[in-house]
Amino acid sequence: MLFRRASSRASVVTTGLVALAALMTGGCDSGPDRKPAAADGPAVIAPGEPGEPNRTLSAEEAAGRRSENDSPNSADVSYARMMIEHHAQALVMTELAPQRAQSTKVKRIAARIAAAQKPEIEAMKGWLKSYGKPLKAERHEHAVMPGMATEAQLKKLRAADGKAFDQLFLTLMTTHHQGAITMATDVKGQGNNIRIEEMADEVIAQQTSEITRMRDML
Secondary structure, three states: OHHHHHHHHHHHHHHHHHHHHHHHHHHHHHOOOOOOOHHHOOOEEEOOOOOOOOEEEOHHHHHHHHHHOOOOOHHHHHHHHHHHHHHHHHHHHHOOHHHHEOOHHHHHHHHHHHHHHHHHHHHHHHHHHHOOOOOOOOOOOOOOOOOOOOHHHHHHHHHOOHHHHHHHHHHHHHHHHHHHHHHHHHHHHHOOOHHHHHHHHHHHHHHHHHHHHHHHHO
């Protein structure tokens, strides 16, 4: 009986020592030489400068890379220039509404569009100036912008009155807004400047809301 108890006690001690050893071995993984866990995020390869090797960035470094350097690229500059021109045509159309529109709702949406786009034009002009970029490129740098009304369509709008004006204005302005949203979406994927991205977000949110309102009026 005594032998059986001693044997049982030895087993308990042995089991405890094994568990302690396993614990100590696992603890070594938390030291300074520990390899990054998957939860730390995958590494990102960043191209080096000309003549320099590529760099390996952590997920955190990659996320902060853009905020550290958001210098505008050609897509940012082109967007600002084109959107100034795009907004300017919208203002030409909205200026006709007070005298030619029949619907109070159409007059209100025209006023709303003008109130939003005038300051946006000034903001984009100011942005270009802050980076030393001229308002217009030295040479033609883009094709026809999406959503722009043709001269023939603008002539027809200027000649319209009452209900005919309302319908044509809403149709042209809806197409115009859709074009602006396309441009804003494109620069979000191609540009690099945070302020331009913020302005593009504003255009998408504002004009999507206005498209919904105008479609309800048609």
